[in-house]
Amino acid sequence: MKNREKFAKEILDIACKGNIIAVTKDNKVVCCDDIKCGQCLFYKTDDYGSHCDDEALMRWAESEYVEKKHTITLREKNFLDALLPNCKYIARDNINNNLYIYYNKPRRNSMKGSWITDNSNCFYVSRDMYGNIFDFIKWEDEEPWSIEDLKNLEVRDDGKSNG
Numbered sequence: 001m002k003n004r005e006k007f008a009k010e011i012l013d014i015a016c017k018g019n020i021i022a023v024t025k026d027n028k029v030v031c032c033d034d035i036k037c038g039q040c041l042f043y044k045t046d047d048y049g050s051h052c053d054d055e056a057l058m059r060w061a062e063s064e065y066v067e068k069k070h071t072i073t074l075r076e077k078n079f080l081d082a083l084l085p086n087c088k089y090i091a092r093d094n095i096n097n098n099l100y101i102y103y104n105k106p107r108r109n110s111m112k113g114s115w116i117t118d119n120s121n122c123f124y125v126s127r128d129m130y131g132n133i134f135d136f137i138k139w140e141d142e143e144p145w146s147i148e149d150l151k152n153l154e155v156r157d158d159g160k161s162n163g
Helices: 008-016 054-062 074-082 147-151
Strands: 021-023 029-031 043-046 049-052 071-073 089-092 099-102 107-109 114-116 122-125 154-156
Touching (some): 008 021, 008 029, 021 054, 074 147, 089 147, 099 114
Parallel strands (some): 071 154
Antiparallel strands (some): 043 049, 099 122, 107 114
16 A cells, blocks of 8 residues: 555645645644645755755655554653563553553453453553553554563654653
8 A cells, every 4th residue: 555545634624725735754744734844755955945845745645654653752662661570460450541561471351341361460551650651552552562572662762861
């Protein structure tokens, strides 16, 4: 699927209002007026100055859409690295949207709105202590997340200090 097909609705909505299409560095289609030029994939600086690159827009539209992979913050990476080796899985419950770490692979218990294991080897990740981490982990996930898989995700700069 090409980008123009994936984002057809967004492109049409912007174009039908008479506005110019822009695409952010994280591949979101927006109105040109809603972002700074330097944040747009089509912004170009060359010998003639700074301007929109219409050819870049066409190349982007015709290129294959690539599903963005999950990334974690340095803070989240440090959290994972601090876990004991027997911590293997992480999942979020449906009751309070709480995050839990499990030693054994849990299974979803829809009746209780939580993940359960055959033993009680799990612990709650306190928002008071760790803040809001791993926002992409949802109750709706088919499987719990493997800690090892999370450790292998790309670490993004979250622009915040580690303190």
